[in-house]
Amino acid sequence: MKVGLFIPCYIDQLYPKVAVATLELLERLGLDVYYPTRQTCCGQPLANSGYSHLTYDIDELFTHNFESCDYVVSPSGSCTLHIKEHLHNYKNIGSAQHIKKHIYELVEFLTDVIKVENLKATFPYRVGLHQSCHGQRGLRLASMTERVEVSFSKPKHLLSMVNGLKLIDLTREDECCGFGGTFCVTEEAVSVRMGQDRVADHLNHKAQYITAADMSCLMHMQGILKRQNSNVQVIHIAEILNATL
Template sequence: MAPQVGLFIPCYVDQLYPQVGIASLKILEHFGIDVEYPESQTCCGQPMANTGCTNEVVPLAKRFLEIFKSYDAVVCPSGSCVSMVKHHYDEYFSENKEYDELKAKTYELCDYLTSVLEIKTLAGRFPHKVGLHQSCHGLRELRLASSSELVKEPFGPARELLESIEGLEVTQLQRADECCGFGGTFAVAEEAVSCMMGEDRVHDHEQAGTEVLTALDMSCLMHLDGIIRRQKKPIRVMHISEIFAECL
């Protein structure tokens, strides 16, 4: 019997980038997963938590638990939202066994593909130079890739999946894991700094020859895509799930 997965789609993806949710569904179903999208799901509460409105997060955290606790796993195409659930819900649940179980079975999409389904290669062809942006939550909270400041054997399952696709070349950046400057509400509170950081990232991808810019978080890509479009840069932006789905 196929495992039953609850597909958690971040609110900004639902409202602005529904194709990312659809691509995630196609990928999971391609690998034989029984996927459900609970229509009663809401925001995970990360924007409120980031701005100090912790009381407003409580009902959202409890609702998330109630909606997703019965699934074999919860999968989400966003490292930041997964990080919110796995690392920042603890203060809202005191010694709650159901939450501990939920936390252990909540995964970012690429993490689920590689660590649970143990997928190492992807079929299909994508003849482009692809630049992979390592978003901060996925990198330093979920540890989905190695950080440049750590002296250890490098790893990166998402990069390995990309490199397994025929015709795809992953570009080499000068600063492989630098923040894009989005940071959710940081982009509003510190607009100038946020834009300068984003421009630095775009420039790094330009010098590397990136044709398609991808990441595990559409929020980071939304910020970078805004800079790319306004400056009329010749770089296409795609969430990693869209690349995978195009290759199926």
């Protein structure tokens, strides 16, 4: 299969190691990975701010970049969900529909498409898992405590394959971190307080690292940790799954 690698703009600009880890992990699993060099922002910030009518050119470029791929994979739940639900290309409807049906966040691609059952990864630390809202409630990467359903977590399933990793228990494991994209700008005080509560849960359970499938949530919590002079670090799940000693 030909797998297109979609790297969100904030990862490209601020956390390139996450992009590299994602690429290396997919290649280690024997996949033919294609990276379109002309890719840009997917348009999610515009859509979240009420300007989805201005994303037509972005959608057209995205379709052109990935229309030849069997699957599109991204290390971001929120950007993946945006493409799944909001990609529109009236000049090439067929290709846009194909992409919407075949774009996957990295964790769900590993668990649902290629069904990984063994990873040669080692990460000997105490890790807290943050279940991001877009991934959990939009992509269904994990069950939700507000619903009566069988408990499951695709990120936990993958992390259980990592040698030496100790996944800590949290008091409120599916609580929002407060980032919410443009929400952290329009409701800064609320966003910060929610982030402080989320970070405190990890600190109270002695986490050395906080991981998630969304670097945007981790970026928000990283800022709070730095302001608290904490030694706890954030790390994208792709970096853990690709980690070797």
